[in-house]
Amino acid sequence: MNAGSALKPLRSLLPVLVILALIALVPLFSPSNRFLSLAISAGINVIALYGLSVLFGQTGILSMGHAALVGVSAYAAAILARDFGVGFWVALPVAAVASAIFAMIVGVPSLRVGGHHFVIMTFAFGQLLAIVLTNGGDYTGAATGLDIAGPVTLFGADVTELTRYYLMVVAFVTVAAVASWAIIHSSYGRTLRAIRENEKLAASLGINVGRHKIGAFVVSGVFAGVSGVLLAYFLGHISPSQFSSFPSIYLALMVMIGGARLIEGPLAGGILVAFLPEVLNLDPVQSRIVYGICLIAVIMLLPDGLIGGIVRALRGLFAGKAKQEAERDAAPSEARR
Amino acid sequence: MSPILAISGLSKQFGGVTALAGVDLAIEEGEILGVVGPNGSGKTTLFNVVTGVHKPSGGTVLFRGRDITGLAPHAISRAGIGYTFQQAMAFAGLGVLENVQIAGEHARAGGTANPWPTPQALLDFVGLSALGGEKAGVLPFGSLRLLGLALALATRPSLLLLDEPAAGLNDRETTALVGLVRQLPGHGITVCVIDHDMKLMQMLCRRLAVLDFGSKIADGPTEAVLADPKVLDVYLGGDL
Numbered sequence: 001m002n003a004g005s006a007l008k009p010l011r012s013l014l015p016v017l018v019i020l021a022l023i024a025l026v027p028l029f030s031p032s033n034r035f036l037s038l039a040i041s042a043g044i045n046v047i048a049l050y051g052l053s054v055l056f057g058q059t060g061i062l063s064m065g066h067a068a069l070v071g072v073s074a075y076a077a078a079i080l081a082r083d084f085g086v087g088f089w090v091a092l093p094v095a096a097v098a099s100a101i102f103a104m105i106v107g108v109p110s111l112r113v114g115g116h117h118f119v120i121m122t123f124a125f126g127q128l129l130a131i132v133l134t135n136g137g138d139y140t141g142a143a144t145g146l147d148i149a150g151p152v153t154l155f156g157a158d159v160t161e162l163t164r165y166y167l168m169v170v171a172f173v174t175v176a177a178v179a180s181w182a183i184i185h186s187s188y189g190r191t192l193r194a195i196r197e198n199e200k201l202a203a204s205l206g207i208n209v210g211r212h213k214i215g216a217f218v219v220s221g222v223f224a225g226v227s228g229v230l231l232a233y234f235l236g237h238i239s240p241s242q243f244s245s246f247p248s249i250y251l252a253l254m255v256m257i258g259g260a261r262l263i264e265g266p267l268a269g270g271i272l273v274a275f276l277p278e279v280l281n282l283d284p285v286q287s288r289i290v291y292g293i294c295l296i297a298v299i300m301l302l303p304d305g306l307i308g309g310i311v312r313a314l315r316g317l318f319a320g321k322a323k324q325e326a327e328r329d330a331a332p333s334e335a336r337r
Numbered sequence: 338m339s340p341i342l343a344i345s346g347l348s349k350q351f352g353g354v355t356a357l358a359g360v361d362l363a364i365e366e367g368e369i370l371g372v373v374g375p376n377g378s379g380k381t382t383l384f385n386v387v388t389g390v391h392k393p394s395g396g397t398v399l400f401r402g403r404d405i406t407g408l409a410p411h412a413i414s415r416a417g418i419g420y421t422f423q424q425a426m427a428f429a430g431l432g433v434l435e436n437v438q439i440a441g442e443h444a445r446a447g448g449t450a451n452p453w454p455t456p457q458a459l460l461d462f463v464g465l466s467a468l469g470g471e472k473a474g475v476l477p478f479g480s481l482r483l484l485g486l487a488l489a490l491a492t493r494p495s496l497l498l499l500d501e502p503a504a505g506l507n508d509r510e511t512t513a514l515v516g517l518v519r520q521l522p523g524h525g526i527t528v529c530v531i532d533h534d535m536k537l538m539q540m541l542c543r544r545l546a547v548l549d550f551g552s553k554i555a556d557g558p559t560e561a562v563l564a565d566p567k568v569l570d571v572y573l574g575g576d577l
Contacts, residue, residue, distance in 0.1 A: 187438075187442050190431075190435060190438060190439045190442065191439065191442065191443070193428070193430075193431055193439075194428050194431070194439045196430075197428035197429060197430050197431060198426060198427075198428055198429070200390075200410075200422070200426070201422070201426045201427070201428065201488070202428075202439075203409070203410040203411045203414070204388065204410055204411075204414055204419075204420055204422070204489070205411075205414060205439065205440045205443055205488060205489075205491070205492050206411050206414040206415045206443035206444060206445070206492055207411055207439075207443050208409075208411045209411065
């Protein structure tokens with residue numbers, strides 16, 4: 001492989017890194033606390049969305065219970081802090097592993113049934129988790145949920161303060177974006193795309209389809225797990241309803257609106273869905289209606305999501321020009337025939 | 338020399354329908370064997386059971402002496418049996434070169450020299466090197482068939498099963514395909530073709546096996562099989 005083709009994938013990462021660098025500069029403009037809170041929530045979602053993009057964009061599997069994976073790690077972090085006095089940085093890997101294991105437990109039976117059934121199974125597991133948490137008594141705090149206290153420190157500095165937490169979340173989003181990019185451009189990513197395109201053919205070429213599908217779900221679980229710990233420590237309080245069906249549908253919606261296959265997609269989807277109601281001044285009911293309309297519009301008009309649509313439009317613009325020129329050049333030879 | 342693939346008593350029932358009724362078939366190392374038979378005679382079912390797409394109802398399949406009966410498709414592929422589908426297939430949304438790359442990445446670690454060490458070499462072999470940058474989904478049908486062949490070859494099989502490889506191809510494309518398939522034994526790849534196109538089979542195979550209603554009714558040198566009254570009876574009305 002020559003240097004040119006090795007650098008090409010790097011170029012696809014560059015725009016995201018530039019955007020994230022700009023986003024990291026936002027605190028310089030002294031934004032309001034409300035803005036920062038919204039941005040942190042959006043960033044935490046984006047981390048989970050990068051996992052979902054590996055699952056849905058690359059492997060072609062849609063999870064409608066993804067918030068449950070976020071919830072498992074959020075609760076794991078809260079319980080670890082309460083019962084074992086474990087802090088943020090230890091909870092982070094442990095809770096991420098907990099989400100990954102939960103993903104495997106859901107994935108093994110669910111992925112035996114293909115396609116649409118998987119969507120329903122993940123939805124059911126998501127609901128199941130919410131029911132279990134609600135009925136978990138004092139251990140899970142029942143419907144009220146759990147508090148999670150304790151400062152998050154980084155190199156001895158307290159990062160619980162809003163601006164610092166914001167910057168930390170941006171850093172995590174960057175790591176998630178790079179990780180997702182690395183997966184897309186690895187041979188593992190190619191394997192997942194092969195499964196998305198044609199499972200039967202993939203199996204005939206020696207790909208263990210079932211294992212890789214579960215693997216992709218587990219990988220997406222790790223992203224969801226990191227997202228969950230950040231969420232728990234950000235909110236300071238978690239409850240079952242945050243991880244039930246509606247949040248799961250929102251996550252799927254965000255990844256579809258942004259576009260699951262391109263590296264900018266999760267970032268765009270997460271930011272758009274978080275800030276749209278704010279910008280348009282919508283109440284929760286109105287925003288649900290708008291999301292619904294957005295989803296239908298994206299599915300019908302932009303199958304690759306907003307970012308995919310923009311890329312296609314730009315390409316079409318340039319290709320259109322090139323085509324016109326080519327046609328002009330070809331015209332005389334056509335006439336001769 | 339023991340056969341590369343030894344099928345014995347292989348049967349498959351779908352509900353009450355018997356698709357294979359105890360077939361015995363040996364594929365010898367280095368040959369191009371043809372399996373023919375009218376529609377519904379069990380040819381594709383035979384392939385599907387050998388390649389693990391369907392679990393057999395009875396019988397055994399030995400690949401180089403190893404029992405591979407009922408293994409999963411990916412395990413059969415990794416054991417060294419490649420196959421192409423009756424419906425030409427590729428990963429439509431991915432690039433032609435990426436298609437071949439993927440196919441090569443899960444190949445077994447073969448001890449023998451690989452005749453096509455890179456995806457590009459394989460595309461050269463099947464004559465698609467100019468189309469490496471295209472999406473597989475936009476290929477014309479004939480090229481798609483060739484890509485399917487390249488994908489199967491990328492898994493470095495020692496036995497290649499081709500299910501109606503020339504279906505839908507024009508004469509020129511068929512001739513090109515025949516030229517490619519004939520080279521395979523020279524690269525250490527044994528071939529088994531199923532088709533009902535007798536002209537194609539006569540071009541490709543020195544030995545034919547004939548299936549009818551899930552049973553083997555003839556097996557031997559192509560000329561002898563085509564002169565067999567039982568075979569003529571099955572194909573009565575067909576142009577032999």
